[in-house]
Amino acid sequence: MRHRSASVSHxxxxxxxxxxxxxxxxxxxxxxxxxxxxxxxxxxxxTSEVVGKRxxxxxxxxxxxxxxxxxxxxxxxxxxxxxxNPYTNYPEHIREQTVPPSPPIGDSTLATAVLAFTLPAHxxxxxxxxxxxxxxxxxxxxxxxxxxxxxxxxxxxxxxxxDGDGGADNSIDIxxxxxxxxxxxxxxxxxDDDGDNNIDEDPSANxxxxxxxxxxxxxxDGDGxxxxxSVDDDDEDGTADxxxxxxxxxxxxxxxxxxxxxxxxxxxxxxxxxxxxFVESSIAENVTRFRVERVAxxxxxxxxxxxxxxxxxxxxxxxxxxxTVRLGGAL
Numbered sequence: 001m002r003h004r005s006a007s008v009s010h011x012x013x014x015x016x017x018x019x020x021x022x023x024x025x026x027x028x029x030x031x032x033x034x035x036x037x038x039x040x041x042x043x044x045x046x047t048s049e050v051v052g053k054r055x056x057x058x059x060x061x062x063x064x065x066x067x068x069x070x071x072x073x074x075x076x077x078x079x080x081x082x083x084x085n086p087y088t089n090y091p092e093h094i095r096e097q098t099v100p101p102s103p104p105i106g107d108s109t110l111a112t113a114v115l116a117f118t119l120p121a122h123x124x125x126x127x128x129x130x131x132x133x134x135x136x137x138x139x140x141x142x143x144x145x146x147x148x149x150x151x152x153x154x155x156x157x158x159x160x161x162x163d164g165d166g167g168a169d170n171s172i173d174i175x176x177x178x179x180x181x182x183x184x185x186x187x188x189x190x191x192d193d194d195g196d197n198n199i200d201e202d203p204s205a206n207x208x209x210x211x212x213x214x215x216x217x218x219x220x221d222g223d224g225x226x227x228x229x230s231v232d233d234d235d236e237d238g239t240a241d242x243x244x245x246x247x248x249x250x251x252x253x254x255x256x257x258x259x260x261x262x263x264x265x266x267x268x269x270x271x272x273x274x275x276x277x278f279v280e281s282s283i284a285e286n287v288t289r290f291r292v293e294r295v296a297x298x299x300x301x302x303x304x305x306x307x308x309x310x311x312x313x314x315x316x317x318x319x320x321x322x323x324t325v326r327l328g329g330a331l
Contacts, residue, residue, distance in 0.1 A: 057286070057310040057319040064257050064284040065308055065321050068250055072304055073330035074120035077142070079247055080162055081114070081294045083197040085179060092164050096291040099255045109166030112251070113290040115304070116157050117327065118142060119246040125263055132264045135273075136242040144234040146241030147184060147205040148174050152275025157247045177202040184209075205232040205241050244275060250283075257284040257308070286310050288318070301327045 072078075082092045090106035097113035104111045119133040121141055126132070133141045155171035156162030156178040163178045176183040184204030185194040192199050203209070213229040213236050214220030220236040232240040249260040260280050267277040289309035296302055304327060309320040 053312045053315065054317050054319065057312060057317065060284045060286075061308050061310050061319050061321045065306065065323060067259065067283055068115065068306060069323060069325040070330075071120055071248055072115075072117055072325045072327055074122060074328070075117040075248070076328055076331070077118040077245065078116075078294065078302055078304065078327045079118065079157065079245065080116040080160070080249075081292055082163060082179070082201065083294060083296060085163070085196045085198075087196065088163070088165070090164060093294040093296070094291070095164055095293075096289070097252045098290075099252075099288045104166060108164055110161070112161045112164065112166070113292055114157075114160055114162075115250040115292045115306070116160065116247045119248045119262055123261070125261070126265060128264075130264075132262060133246045135244060135246070135264075136237070136239065138235070138237060138243075140235060140243070142243060142245055144237075144239075144241060144243040145203060145205070145207050146232075146244055148275075149177075149203060149245050150247055150275040151241075151244035154275075157249060158276055160249060160251065207234045246275070249278075252287060252290045255285065255287050256282050257287050257290060259283050284308065284310060286313060289320070295324065297326075301329070303327065 081095045084091055084093050088107065090104070090108040095113040095115075096102060097111055102111045118141075121131040121133055123132045124130065130137050131141060136144070150157055152158035153174050154169040155174055155176045156169065159168055161168045161178075165178075169178075171178050173183045177186075179194075179196055179198075179202070182194065182202070184202060186196075186198070186200060186202040187193065187209035188200040188203045188207045189209070190199060194202070208215065210216045211231055212227045213231055213233045214227065217226060219226050220234075223236075225236075227236070229236055229238055230240050234240075235243070246262040247260075248262065251258055251260070258280050259282075260278050262275070262278045264273060265277065266273055267279060270276065287308065288311040289307065291305075291307035293305040294302055295305055303324050305322070305324045307320065307322045309318060311318040
């Protein structure tokens with residue numbers, strides 16, 4: 001009889017629910033479990049954000065690096081950086097820029113990084129079947145340079161610090177390459193005529209400076225005539241100085257890597273097409289280091305060593321890529 005009463009009492013206690021102490025214990029355990037789960041969720045969320053930001057940095061860096069290396073491999077002429085000039089006390093073959101700014105070297109007043117080379121033939125932005133680099137549409141590229149070899153009315157490449165001294169377009173002569181304050185002193189003849197450790201970088205309108213249209217004694221255009229036209233008509237087609245170098249330029253601006261692409265239309269509304277007609281686009285953001293090195297090699301085509309570093313401003317996460325590509329290696 002007692003056993004039956006105890007059983008009834010136990011059933012009654014269960015039916016009435018948890019005791020106060022049991023309820024507190026349950027709440028405490030639940031709170032600890034929830035807190036632990038929240039910590040796991042927060043950690044997972046933060047990890048996911050970090051991974052996501054790192055992936056975004058990596059994608060940007062890979063895209064920018066691939067863009068530059070592919071175009072270098074299809075270009076015929078590296079314009080910048082120069083080889084080192086024995087008349088200056090700072091390196092010109094290495095151009096490096098960081099955010100925050102790195103200090104300049106020697107007499108240079110500002111550390112700037114720039115990469116420039118002639119536009120590859122596969123660019124046809126107006127889709128007319130003619131390479132954008134073929135300014136006169138004669139099937140040849142860069143064969144009849146004017147005195148201002150980029151046709152942009154600036155010394156060197158328009159708006160760019162060519163020689164790394166900290167100033168852009170700082171020569172008084174638009175036909176100058178910003179080195180030595182001379183113009184047309186290094187014709188295209190395979191010789192370092194001006195002794196600045198660069199070859200054929202500052203030709204005149206008579207590109208090889210031989211006093212003849214095209215090459216003396218040669219029927220350059222295959223029309224059966226030799227040396228017809230003016231001395232500045234380097235392809236002997238009857239028109240002089242109509243096919244200039246079109247620089248494809250990469251530079252850093254406030255942590256953004258910019259691509260400057262020449263276009264075959266009057267982009268700047270000047271009334272004609274010249275070297276000042278280009279479009280600029282961002283190919284990578286949050287760039288904290290851009291380094292370009294010209295690596296001299298035997299033969300006509302140097303190599304270019306590129307380093308690109310991107311850093312997330314919120315968490316300091318950083319991605320760095322480095323590669324070396326041969327100029328014209330894909331031609």
